Amino acid sequence: MRRDLRGLNLVALWRGLIGGDGGKGDRIVPPTGFTAQLTLFSAGAMAFLAVFALALALATGRLADRWSDALAGSVTVRVSAPVTEQEAQVQTALSILQTTPGAGEPRLLPPEEMAQLLEPWFGPDMPVDALPVPALIDVPVTGDDFDAEGLRLRLEAEAPGAVLDDHTEWRRPLVSAANRLRMLGIVSLVLIAAASAAMITLAAKAALAANGQVIRVMRLIGARDLTIANAFVRRFTRRAAVGSAAGTVLGMLAVAILPDASAAGGFLTGLGFQGWGWLMPLSIPLIAAAVGFFATRWAALKMLGAVR
Amino acid sequence: MIEMRDVGFGYHGGAELLSGMTLSLQPGMFHFLTGPSGSGKTTLLRLCYADLLPTAGRMTAFGHELRDLSRDDIADLRRQVGVVHQDPQFLEHLAVAENVALPLTVAGEPVDMEALRDLLGWVQLAPQARALPPSLSGGERQRAALARAVILSPDLVLADEPTGNLDWEMSMRLMQLLIELNKSGKTVLVATHDLNLIRATKAQVTARVLRISGGSLHLAGADL
Numbered sequence A: 001m002r003r004d005l006r007g008l009n010l011v012a013l014w015r016g017l018i019g020g021d022g023g024k025g026d027r028i029v030p031p032t033g034f035t036a037q038l039t040l041f042s043a044g045a046m047a048f049l050a051v052f053a054l055a056l057a058l059a060t061g062r063l064a065d066r067w068s069d070a071l072a073g074s075v076t077v078r079v080s081a082p083v084t085e086q087e088a089q090v091q092t093a094l095s096i097l098q099t100t101p102g103a104g105e106p107r108l109l110p111p112e113e114m115a116q117l118l119e120p121w122f123g124p125d126m127p128v129d130a131l132p133v134p135a136l137i138d139v140p141v142t143g144d145d146f147d148a149e150g151l152r153l154r155l156e157a158e159a160p161g162a163v164l165d166d167h168t169e170w171r172r173p174l175v176s177a178a179n180r181l182r183m184l185g186i187v188s189l190v191l192i193a194a195a196s197a198a199m200i201t202l203a204a205k206a207a208l209a210a211n212g213q214v215i216r217v218m219r220l221i222g223a224r225d226l227t228i229a230n231a232f233v234r235r236f237t238r239r240a241a242v243g244s245a246a247g248t249v250l251g252m253l254a255v256a257i258l259p260d261a262s263a264a265g266g267f268l269t270g271l272g273f274q275g276w277g278w279l280m281p282l283s284i285p286l287i288a289a290a291v292g293f294f295a296t297r298w299a300a301l302k303m304l305g306a307v308r
Numbered sequence B: 001m002i003e004m005r006d007v008g009f010g011y012h013g014g015a016e017l018l019s020g021m022t023l024s025l026q027p028g029m030f031h032f033l034t035g036p037s038g039s040g041k042t043t044l045l046r047l048c049y050a051d052l053l054p055t056a057g058r059m060t061a062f063g064h065e066l067r068d069l070s071r072d073d074i075a076d077l078r079r080q081v082g083v084v085h086q087d088p089q090f091l092e093h094l095a096v097a098e099n100v101a102l103p104l105t106v107a108g109e110p111v112d113m114e115a116l117r118d119l120l121g122w123v124q125l126a127p128q129a130r131a132l133p134p135s136l137s138g139g140e141r142q143r144a145a146l147a148r149a150v151i152l153s154p155d156l157v158l159a160d161e162p163t164g165n166l167d168w169e170m171s172m173r174l175m176q177l178l179i180e181l182n183k184s185g186k187t188v189l190v191a192t193h194d195l196n197l198i199r200a201t202k203a204q205v206t207a208r209v210l211r212i213s214g215g216s217l218h219l220a221g222a223d224l
Helices: A010-018 A034-072 A083-098 A111-122 A148-158 A168-210 A212-220 A225-256 A275-304 B041-048 B071-080 B096-100 B102-106 B113-122 B138-150 B168-183 B195-202
Strands: A074-079 A135-140 A162-165 B002-009 B018-025 B030-034 B056-061 B081-084 B156-160 B187-191 B207-213 B216-219
Touching: A034 A168, A034 A225, A034 A275, A074 A083, A074 A148, A083 A135, A083 A148, A083 A162, A148 A162, A168 A212, A168 A225, A168 A275, A212 A225, A212 A275, A212 B071, A212 B102, A225 A275, A225 B071, B002 B041, B018 B041, B018 B056, B018 B216, B030 B041, B030 B168, B030 B195, B041 B156, B041 B187, B071 B081, B081 B138, B096 B102, B096 B113, B096 B138, B113 B138, B138 B156, B138 B168, B156 B168, B168 B187, B168 B195, B195 B207
Parallel strands: B030 B187, B030 B207, B081 B156, B156 B187
Antiparallel strands: A074 A135, A074 A162, B002 B018, B002 B056, B207 B216
């Protein structure tokens, strides 16, 4: 690794990247038409895919946070007791909740809301009053000192029919699923980077093999390994950067014209970039250039080792 | 400059092509290396610019043991030794002037266009400066190779059968350039099997003639 970084001239590298011609050093290697276009196309395609993988990783991250926050923001107390005791236990539960640290104002769900909750199962116009359904109390969690376990014990002692549901049972698998999706996005990004490195290494090796005479002549006239390697490195780094920049722009445009998140609703709400997140794809061409730089450098130095 | 003590060399660990070679190239001297084809003239020259390493004995170039040189040291050594091959290779997509200036480019040194023009004029290639190597004749390629070999002003110039593909007139033109280089203080070593060329050159410059035969090196005497 130390050998790889030796003689690393970032200024020359930058000039080589932004200039149409990286200088005389670049002219040493004969121009190649079709191979260059293939490298550009491959780098662009990989960048395009990377944009979507990045969007997926960011969106699922937000999804996990949103689900977690939404479900952790409130708890529900369900009171199931014989009809004669129900009202008394509800009042007891409400008074316990009002004195619970970290809990906001409890709200007993009125019959209309209960009817709305049950409507998907029993249809409209169902007389909820005629059913032995439990009473539901919605309690917002307003402080970090909210102790769900302590509240559960108090309810159990003073209102045996009241059961606390802090949504853990629902929350855990949803957050877990979102986190796995996020991991899938990150793994995709890593695989895309690895595939790009492999592709550039193969292209660089082909170019080095095709230019054996150039390399031989340069060694004979006193060129150091890094001088020769840099002639190839500049070229492939530029191709990787330019190709991936084009792919990134197209990918960002494609993400931008996706259906509006809030309008689409459902599971995939928010797929895309938000706010400063739009800047993150801009790192893809830089990473592609770095991948191109090190992959070509490694291939070139390895091949040069066989040339005296 | 180049010192060899009991140097031996065999390709791929096989039998020694060269053995017991002891040689000291004297600074500022014109040397010929002669011997029949396959006797090891090219091999000895390749040892001099570290394209090969001796398999036996000790060999130093400019005071440095050849076996101790790193790859960068070898590159530096080759900037001090200009080499002209029998079949010189160029970067065929670059113009003659660019090829001649290539050692400067790879050494990261600026190209003095005036000096480059003078050098091309010296080897009579000024009109071909923008031409591509494939369009050059054999003699022109050799002179372009000589210009490339001396552009870094090396202390030592090696030429391996430089006239092998040239007619007599063209050969003497090339030798004339090598003689001029030697008279300007450069050490020159020319490998050739052409005894007439050696005789003609010796008529113009004091030259030391070394002969390889049977894998050993001898100083040639009046038998030339």
